[in-house]
Structures are given as structure tokens and as C-alpha cells.
Amino acid sequence: MKVTELNRDQLVCLKQAYLCELPQDWFADEPSYQDLANxxxxxxxxxxxSHYAGTEFVPEDFTTSVEND
Numbered sequence: 001m002k003v004t005e006l007n008r009d010q011l012v013c014l015k016q017a018y019l020c021e022l023p024q025d026w027f028a029d030e031p032s033y034q035d036l037a038n039x040x041x042x043x044x045x046x047x048x049x050s051h052y053a054g055t056e057f058v059p060e061d062f063t064t065s066v067e068n069d
Contacts, residue, residue: 003052008040010062014048015039 006014016039019031035042 001057003049003055003057006057006062010057011045011048012040013062014052015043018043018048018051 003011003014016031016036019035019039019042022031031039
């Protein structure tokens with residue numbers, strides 16, 4: 001499935017991963033637990049759609065999907 005077809009939990013998971021990929025100078029050291037918890041409000045959906053455009057995902061890419069099945 002495409003990034004635009006992901007549910008909210010899957011998008012939040014990608015936003016958290018995206019925060020961890022940002023250059024070190026974006027955060028003091030690395031994203032804090034609070035940053036990761038607030039990833040949905042820190043990173044826009046559009047930014048994720050752009051960053052992961054062309055990427056195909058499967059449910060197994062997301063731990064939330066595996067746990068809920």
C-alpha cells in the first residue's frame with residue numbers, strides 16, 4: 001500500500017521513524033520520548049507523504065498492525 005493509504009497509527013509510526021532520521025542538529029542530541037510521543041503534531045502528514053512517496057508498505061512494516069491482527 002502507498003503512504004497515502006496508511007491509517008493514523010501507521011502514519012504516526014512513520015513520523016516517529018522520520019524524526020529519528022533527521023540530522024543531529026535538528027535536535028540537541030536525538031529525539032526525546034516526548035518528541036516521539038508528539039511526532040504526529042511535530043511532523044505534518046504532507047511531509048511524510050512527500051518523504052515516502054513511491055514507497056510500498058505492507059502491514060508487517062508496522063508493529064501496530066502486527067499486534068492488532
